[in-house]
Structures are given as structure tokens and as C-alpha cells.
Amino acid sequence: MVELEIILLGFGDAFSLQNFIFIIMGVIIGQFVGAIPGIGPVMATAIAIPFTFVLDPLVGISFLVGVNKGGLVGGAIPAILINTPGTPDSAATAIDGHPLAKQGKHQKATKMALFSSVTGDTFSDLVLITISAPLAVLALKMGPVEKFALMVFAFSIISGLVGDSMIKGLIAGSLGLLFATVGLDPEHGTPRLYFGYFELYDGLPLASVAIGMLAISEILKRLANARGKALPAIQIPKNQNIEDQKLSFKEYWSCRYTMIRGALIGTCLGAMPGIGSTAAAFMSYASAKQASKDPDSFGKGNIHGVAATESANSAVMGANLIPLLTLGIPGSVSAALLISAFVIHGIQPGPLLFENQGRLIYGLFGAMIIANFANLWIGQIGLRFWSKVIKAPESIIFSSALLLCFVGVFMATGGLFGISVMLIFGVIGFTMSLFGYSVVVFIITFFLGKKFEQLLSQTLVIIDGNPLELINFPFSIILFVFALISFWWLGFRK
Amino acid sequence: MLVNRLSASFFVFLGLSFIYFIFPIEIEKLDYGWVRPQTLPNICAFLLIVFGIFQFIFPKGKVVLEFEQILWSGVFVSAAFIAVFGFHKFGFIYTAPIFALSIMLLIGEKRILWLLLGVFLIPFLILLIVEQLLGRLLP
Numbered sequence: 001m002v003e004l005e006i007i008l009l010g011f012g013d014a015f016s017l018q019n020f021i022f023i024i025m026g027v028i029i030g031q032f033v034g035a036i037p038g039i040g041p042v043m044a045t046a047i048a049i050p051f052t053f054v055l056d057p058l059v060g061i062s063f064l065v066g067v068n069k070g071g072l073v074g075g076a077i078p079a080i081l082i083n084t085p086g087t088p089d090s091a092a093t094a095i096d097g098h099p100l101a102k103q104g105k106h107q108k109a110t111k112m113a114l115f116s117s118v119t120g121d122t123f124s125d126l127v128l129i130t131i132s133a134p135l136a137v138l139a140l141k142m143g144p145v146e147k148f149a150l151m152v153f154a155f156s157i158i159s160g161l162v163g164d165s166m167i168k169g170l171i172a173g174s175l176g177l178l179f180a181t182v183g184l185d186p187e188h189g190t191p192r193l194y195f196g197y198f199e200l201y202d203g204l205p206l207a208s209v210a211i212g213m214l215a216i217s218e219i220l221k222r223l224a225n226a227r228g229k230a231l232p233a234i235q236i237p238k239n240q241n242i243e244d245q246k247l248s249f250k251e252y253w254s255c256r257y258t259m260i261r262g263a264l265i266g267t268c269l270g271a272m273p274g275i276g277s278t279a280a281a282f283m284s285y286a287s288a289k290q291a292s293k294d295p296d297s298f299g300k301g302n303i304h305g306v307a308a309t310e311s312a313n314s315a316v317m318g319a320n321l322i323p324l325l326t327l328g329i330p331g332s333v334s335a336a337l338l339i340s341a342f343v344i345h346g347i348q349p350g351p352l353l354f355e356n357q358g359r360l361i362y363g364l365f366g367a368m369i370i371a372n373f374a375n376l377w378i379g380q381i382g383l384r385f386w387s388k389v390i391k392a393p394e395s396i397i398f399s400s401a402l403l404l405c406f407v408g409v410f411m412a413t414g415g416l417f418g419i420s421v422m423l424i425f426g427v428i429g430f431t432m433s434l435f436g437y438s439v440v441v442f443i444i445t446f447f448l449g450k451k452f453e454q455l456l457s458q459t460l461v462i463i464d465g466n467p468l469e470l471i472n473f474p475f476s477i478i479l480f481v482f483a484l485i486s487f488w489w490l491g492f493r494k
Numbered sequence: 495m496l497v498n499r500l501s502a503s504f505f506v507f508l509g510l511s512f513i514y515f516i517f518p519i520e521i522e523k524l525d526y527g528w529v530r531p532q533t534l535p536n537i538c539a540f541l542l543i544v545f546g547i548f549q550f551i552f553p554k555g556k557v558v559l560e561f562e563q564i565l566w567s568g569v570f571v572s573a574a575f576i577a578v579f580g581f582h583k584f585g586f587i588y589t590a591p592i593f594a595l596s597i598m599l600l601i602g603e604k605r606i607l608w609l610l611l612g613v614f615l616i617p618f619l620i621l622l623i624v625e626q627l628l629g630r631l632l633p
Contacts, residue, residue: 051628054628054629054630163555164554164555164556165549165554165555166554167545167548167549167552167554168549168554168555170541170545171505171541171542171545171546171549174538174541174542174545175505175538175542177534177538178512178535178538178539178542181534181535181538185530185531187527187529187530187531188524188527188530188531190521190522190524190531191522192520192521192522192531192532192535193516193517193520193521193535194520195520216574220567220570220571221563221567223566223567223570223597223600223601224562224563224564224566224567224570225563226601226602392608393603393605393608394601395597395598395601395602395603395608395612396598396603396608396611396612396616398597398601399593399594399597399598399601399612399616400594400612400616402574402593402597403590403593403594403616403617403620404620406577406578406581407586407620407624407632410581410632410633411624411628411630416578416581416582416633419578419581420575420578423571423574423575423578426571426574427571430567434557434558434559434564435497435498435501435557435559436498436555436556436557437501452534453529453534456529456533456534457527457528457529460528460529461528465528
């Protein structure tokens with residue numbers, strides 16, 4: 001277990017002035033971009049990763065956490081104001097948030113979104129801080145065979161749950177793994193699939209693939225839909241009644257059970273790889289409606305609907321880091337981006353993190369808590385401001401986003417080759433999403449590809465290529481059986 | 495369903511071309527060790543073929559294709575590739591404003607104030623942040 005001294009030092013690092021400033025900057029950027037439909041925290045995090053190179057690992061990662069957390073709060077603003085969720089996570093927020101805005105209560109709704117989001121997020125962070133270290137100790141007892149089985153199980157869940165078809169998820173996953181094999185083979189050191197480009201000896205650049213698949217493909221989609229119409233990204237309704245703009249403590253307190261339920265749902269679903277915050281938000285919304293004495297008011301502007309969805313989707317963020325920090329398996333695309341930030345800063349995620357980088361991890365935990373308070377504080381001041389500032393047209397937002405992607409990847413890869421790779425993956429991501437193949441599954445398997453190959457190799461050496469030897473590894477057999485069940489069940493369900 | 499089948503056949507074709515044309519040229523074949531350089535790529539290509547066939551027989555999932563959207567995205571991608579060439583030949587300072595202007599005009603932005611902001615202010619701010627604050631060089 002991690003010593004108390006390390007924990008305290010880590011928390012101390014989180015409270016350094018530089019870290020504090022970058023967390024606040026991250027939250028401000030996150031809330032701002034989260035509020036712009038089409039950009040969102042994932043794209044913002046992808047673009048921001050290369051800019052963190054010059055920073056200390058803790059400061060860089062804390063900044064990204066700030067962007068992510070801020071983005072979740074910001075995403076609720078357009079969902080409530082114009083029924084256009086800034087992020088998919090906020091789609092459920094629009095169900096009751098937008099009717100509230102139409103009644104002239106948009107500030108009440110956005111404030112409830114902010115408070116419930118921070119409540120859910122803090123709850124899930126506390127769970128993460130409490131259980132991840134003991135879980136990592138358990139994870140350390142797992143050998144390569146069990147880890148390989150766990151990865152197969154995680155792939156089966158992710159391919160089944162993300163997207164609208166299991167087979168399409170599996171195709172996207174296989175493609176991600178295939179692209180991960182580019183570069184030197186980890187076992188023999190022979191170069192593979194580099195097509196004469198020596199830049200590919202180390203594999204495809206992470207930043208180029210992530211930004212291409214997540215940011216460029218989305219920008220392309222938005223640009224192609226926006227052509228010919230220089231529209232503002234957001235329009236604020238004019239029927240605002242001053243009396244309805246406040247959220248009283250009584251109203252907040254009346255939603256306490258809804259928020260706790262949402263936070264629990266978000267935390268449980270977030271801890272499982274592949275189940276995103278969108279699912280958590282809708283599940284929490286459904287359970288709040290079921291538990292309500294007045295279910296008919298849901299969908300017509302019930303403040304409990306906003307509290308339920310926002311507490312759940314924000315709770316997923318902290319819980320998503322449980323499989324990432326304990327097993328090295330990202331549970332969502334945001335976690336996958338964080339894993340790439342860890343790797344870029346020379347840190348290998350997994351159970352050994354707590355032993356080797358305990359101070360950094362507890363620094364990260366501290367930063368997460370600070371980010372929650374910053375979210376609350378900046379949100380209180382910023383909510384009104386964001387809805388005015390983001391009236392900027394899409395033309396300026398997306399041209400700037402493209403330039404930032406170029407510059408970010410140039411900084412990350414040190415050349416124009418990386419930018420070309422990014423554009424190619426942008427086209428691949430755009431085409432995949434056009435045909436309904438999950439970009440998220442692709443990215444997660446791509447990130448884990450090298451590790452997967454290494455574990456496959458170690459497993460085959462340990463069992464000497466004889467599958468019957470697996471009998472000596474009962475836990476791995478259980479995981480393989482679970483993987484088969486999830487392939488069958490999720491495939492059948494879809 | 496037809497589009498789903500078309501995409502499925504593309505992946506089958508892709509898997510086959512990897513196995514028969516690309517891997518033999520691009521991967522050095524070794525015959526020792528449990529996991530050879532060609533093992534995982536072959537597994538992935540094989541899976542692409544199997545899942546592609548499955549998807550072809552039982553097509554599932556929603557696909558919304560708009561020809562105009564694809565055409566316009568092609569225009570924007572071409573502009574981006576031209577910008578990469580521009581970065582290489584003329585550098586960020588000259589290329590970024592022209593690239594931003596072309597994207598904004600392609601979207602349909604005609605308001606001078608927004609155009610000036612996107613063409614001059616944003617690239618200047620990026621330049622300032624990257625070169626002055628972060629101390630890194632731009633192309």
C-alpha cells in the first residue's frame with residue numbers, strides 16, 4: 001500500500017500555485033468548449049494534450065482533468081438553452097432542461113445542472129480515491145495470463161456496448177488493433193507496416209491518431225453540415241423572467257435523493273469499461289422518473305430530471321479512472337485520452353502506478369477535487385457569460401479548432417508528417433462514423449494494441465502454446481468465459 | 495442494408511488484401527517464437543474478414559449517407575492538405591491566415607469583423623501562445 005507520507009506529498013503537489021492555475025484554466029476552457037455544440041470536452045482534451053508537453057506531468061494531467069470536468073458542466077448549457085447538447089452526455093439533460101428554458105427558467109436549470117454535476121462528480125472522485133489503491137493491490141496479483149484474459153473481456157464489453165452493432169464494434173476494434181501493430185514488433189524488434197516511412201518505426205503517433213479520429217473527423221462533419229450558413233453556435237431565448245432565474249437551497253435539497261441515486265448509477269456504470277456517461281444519464285433519468293410521485297411532469301420541465309442526468313453523467317468521469325489506474329484499461333474515450341497523456345509524459349498506467357508514481361496519482365486525486373470546486377466557483381460566475389460568448393459563429397470556432405489541431409500535432413510529433421497522419425485518420429474517423437463504425441472502440445483498442453500483443457506473447461510463453469494449460473489459471477478461464485458470454489449476450493441483444 | 499453490406503464487403507476485401515498483398519511485402523516473416531511479427535496483424539486481418547462476412551450476411555446498424563456532406567468534407571480535407579503543403583513551403587505565418595480565410599469563406603462567413611478575427615487575431619494568438627509562452631517553434 002502507498003505510504004501516508006506519499007499521499008500527503010501528492011495532495012501537497014496538487015495545491016501548488018502552478019497546478020492550481022492550470023486546473024482553473026482547464027476548467028474555464030472546458031466549460032467554454034463544452035458549451036459549444038460540436039466541440040465538447042473530448043475534442044478539447046485531444047487538442048490540449050500536445051500543449052501539455054512543456055508542463056510537469058502532474059500539471060499537464062491536472063489541466064486535462066480540468067478541461068474534462070469543465071466540459072461536462074459546459075455541455076449542459078446548449079442542451080438547456082437550445083435543445084442542442086454540447087456533448088452526447090448532456091442529451092438527457094435537454095429532456096427537462098430545455099422545457100425549463102422555454103418557461104423562462106434557463107438560469108435555474110443551468111444552476112441545477114452545475115450543482116448536481118459537481119455533487120455527482122465529487123461523490124465519484126471520493127469513491128475513486130478510496131477504492132482504487134486497494135484494487136490496484138489486487139490487480140498486482142494478476143499475471144500476464146489473467147491480464148490478457150481481462151483485456152479480451154474488456155474488448156468484448158466495449159465492442160458490444162459502444163455503437164449500435166456488436167459486429168461493427170468488433171470490426172472497429174480489429175482495425176484499431178491492426179493499426180497498433182505498425183512499427184517495431186515488440187518481441188523481435190523487426191519493423192512492420194512502415195511503408196518506407198522511418199517516422200513510423202515507433203508506431204503511428206498517438207497524438208495524430210487521437211486528434212485525427214476524435215477532433216478532425218468531428219470538425220469535418222460539422223464543417224460539411226455548416227457550409228453556406230454562417231450560423232451562431234447558440235441562440236439565447238428572450239422570454240426570461242427574473243423571478244425564475246434563482247435556484248434556492250430548498251430546491252437543491254429537494255433533489256438530494258435524485259442526485260445520490262444518479263451519482264451511484266454513474267459511479268457503478270463508470271467503473272465498467274465501455275459504458276459511457278450517456279447511458280448513465282439516461283438510466284438515472286429513467287430511475288428518477290420511476291421513483292417520482294409525479295412522473296408525468298418529467299419531460300415537461302421537472303428540475304429533478306436535470307439533477308438526475310447531470311449527477312450521473314458527471315459521476316462517470318471519476319469512476320472511469322478506476323479501471324484506468326488499477327488495470328491500465330481505459331473505460332471511455334476520455335480515459336483513453338488521459339492514458340495517452342500519461343504515456344506521452346513517460347508514465348505507464350496500470351497497478352504499478354501506485355507503487356512507482358504514488359505521489360503523482362495522489363496529486364491527480366487532489367487535482368480532481370480542486371477541479372470540482374473550481375467547476376462550482378467558475379460555473380457560478382461563468383454560466384451567464386458562456387451563453388453570451390458562445391454566440392460566436394461556427395465559421396470562427398471550427399477554423400480556429402482546425403488550426404489548433406495542426407499546431408498541437410506539430411508540437412507533439414515535431415513535424416508535418418504527424419499532421420498528414422492526423423488528416424488521414426481524420427478521414428478514416430469521418431468515414432467510419434458515417435458508416436456507423438465506432439471511433440471510440442477503434443481508439444481504445446489502438447491505445448491498448450501494443451500491450452495486448454505483449455501480453456499475448458507472454459501468455460503463450462507461459463502456457464507453452466497449449467490452451468489446456470489455462471486450467472492452471474482459473475481466474476483467466478472465468479474471464480474468458482465472461483468474454484464469451486458478453487460476446488453472445490451483447491451480440492444477441494443488438 | 496445495401497450500404498451496410500457494401501461497407502462489410504470493403505472490410506472483407508481489406509482483410510484479404512492485407513493478408514495476400516500488403517503483409518508479405520511489409521512484414522518480415524520470421525519462423526520462431528510464439529508471437530511472430532506477422533501473428534497479430536494476420537489475426538486482425540482474419541477477424542476483419544470473418545466479421546465482415548458476418549456483417550454482410552446479417553447487416554445491422556444505422557447508416558445515414560448524404561452525398562453533399564461527403565462532397566463538402568472532401569473539399570475541406572483537400573483544403574487541409576493544401577495547408578500542410580503551405581506550412582511546409584511558406585510556414586505558419588503566411589499559411590494560417592489564408593487557410594482560416596478559405597475555411598471561413600467556404601462555410602459562408604461574409605461578415606468582415608468575424609473574418610478579420612478568424613484570419614488575423616486567432617493565428618496571431620496561437621503564434622503568441624506557442625512561440626512566446628510555450629517557447630516552441632511553429633512550422
